[in-house]
Amino acid sequence: METILVLTHADETGSALTKASLEAVTAGKELAARLNASLAIGIVAIDATAAASALASTVARLLAVSGEPFAQPRYSTDAAALEALCRAAEASIVLAPASARFARVAAGVAHRLGGFVDTHITAIGGTDGVEATRWFYRQRVEAVLSRDGRPWFLLLDAGTHAAFAGPPAPAQVEQVAVELPALRTTVTGLRAPSQGTQTIRPDAKLLFVAGAGWTKKQSDGQVHAAEAGDLILGFLRTTGASLGSSKSLVDQGGEGQPVLPFLTHLNQIGQTGATPRHARGLSTCCHGEEPHVVGWRFIADRRAINLDPNCGWTRGKADVVYIADAFQVMAKVNSLLEAKKA
Numbered sequence: 001m002e003t004i005l006v007l008t009h010a011d012e013t014g015s016a017l018t019k020a021s022l023e024a025v026t027a028g029k030e031l032a033a034r035l036n037a038s039l040a041i042g043i044v045a046i047d048a049t050a051a052a053s054a055l056a057s058t059v060a061r062l063l064a065v066s067g068e069p070f071a072q073p074r075y076s077t078d079a080a081a082l083e084a085l086c087r088a089a090e091a092s093i094v095l096a097p098a099s100a101r102f103a104r105v106a107a108g109v110a111h112r113l114g115g116f117v118d119t120h121i122t123a124i125g126g127t128d129g130v131e132a133t134r135w136f137y138r139q140r141v142e143a144v145l146s147r148d149g150r151p152w153f154l155l156l157d158a159g160t161h162a163a164f165a166g167p168p169a170p171a172q173v174e175q176v177a178v179e180l181p182a183l184r185t186t187v188t189g190l191r192a193p194s195q196g197t198q199t200i201r202p203d204a205k206l207l208f209v210a211g212a213g214w215t216k217k218q219s220d221g222q223v224h225a226a227e228a229g230d231l232i233l234g235f236l237r238t239t240g241a242s243l244g245s246s247k248s249l250v251d252q253g254g255e256g257q258p259v260l261p262f263l264t265h266l267n268q269i270g271q272t273g274a275t276p277r278h279a280r281g282l283s284t285c286c287h288g289e290e291p292h293v294v295g296w297r298f299i300a301d302r303r304a305i306n307l308d309p310n311c312g313w314t315r316g317k318a319d320v321v322y323i324a325d326a327f328q329v330m331a332k333v334n335s336l337l338e339a340k341k342a
């Protein structure tokens with residue numbers, strides 16, 4: 001009989017769980033119900049009371065590691081917290097969100113417990129045992145994994161489960177004591193790009209992709225990179241969409257060609273880039289080459305704007321292709337969005 005533990009952590013407010021943590025809770029509840037197994041949820045937060053109230057309706061055993069040392073992500077404190085939670089729960093299956101905070105400690109914690117870890121899990125199935133699904137070779141090959149060794153840690157990719165939502169109510173939380181190692185790292189604060197310059201938004205409904213065409217010579221024989229930047233940023237501002245890019249466009253900076261200064265390799269979608277999950281995607285000035293389109297694997301509704309009626313998107317890679325000038329289309333879309341807002 002398995003004992004399932006879901007590991008969760010608070011967001012930057014300290015009082016609510018992250019969306020990815022709540023997705024892991026859903027996965028844990030579903031798995032526990034299917035296997036008829038016991039479910040515990042472990043919370044790491046400065047004060048777990050508020051976060052725990054959101055989990056009251058799960059009827060799971062709630063365990064928490066609380067206190068100032070756990071307010072910020074840090075390898076030594078997070079690894080100690082997760083180890084203590086796993087030992088307290090006597091967990092055989094451990095589910096955790098693949099957040100930056102947990103992804104870096106999960107393998108270390110599994111090792112401390114003599115266990116195993118698998119990452120990038122997108123689904124968990126099985127009724128007699130646990131079957132974990134993940135993709136290999138840039139989302140081209142899907143594998144179903146099972147293991148006999150325990151404890152087995154499964155890091156869940158974000159966006160693969162619905163976030164758990166239940167009515168908040170006072171919850172009974174067992175506080176777990178942690179023996180901290182000597183702390184050599186002090187977290188002095190966070191430095192992040194301001195909201196206006198942050199263009200990667202995994203929770204956005206829409207992915208907007210810019211391709212190299214934005215910086216190519218246009219029909220007047222000129223490059224219009226500044227105008228392209230204004231159109232793209234204007235669209236992102238009004239819609240809150242996430243910004244992706246083709247490899248060619250982000251590579252251009254290093255090759256001395258016109259660039260869009262707000263793009264980095266972190267925006268790159270594709271075989272050697274990211275594989276995001278958004279409900280809809282709009283590709284602009286991008287040809288739709290296979291290595292790029294591989295990254296669109298999990299985008300539900302795909303649209304593209306390209307001048308070329310023979311581009312890759314028109315060959316079955318997009319649901320809708322507009323054969324049009326993206327400069328003109330996006331200028332019109334932006335003015336309609338502005339008018340709607342006013």
Ligand SMILES: Cc1cc2nc3c(=O)[nH]c(=O)nc-3n(C[C@H](O)[C@H](O)[C@H](O)COP(=O)(O)OP(=O)(O)OC[C@H]3O[C@@H](n4cnc5c(N)ncnc54)[C@H](O)[C@@H]3O)c2cc1C
Pocket residue numbers: 210211212213214216218245246247248249268269270271272273274284285286287288289290291292305306307308311324325326327
């Ligand atoms: C091993 C390998 C891995 C790779 N990995 C990746 C990856 O992870 N991600 C990735 O993106 N690529 C990857 N590539 C590169 C990929 O094959 C393509 O070269 C690249 O994606 C092309 O980028 P692009 O479509 O932006 O540029 P281009 O191929 O230059 O296409 C530009 C497009 O813009 C259109 N255009 C120009 N002006 C306008 C306008 N005014 N309005 C509308 N359309 C216009 C043109 O018609 C053209 O189709 C990889 C390649 C290899 C070999």
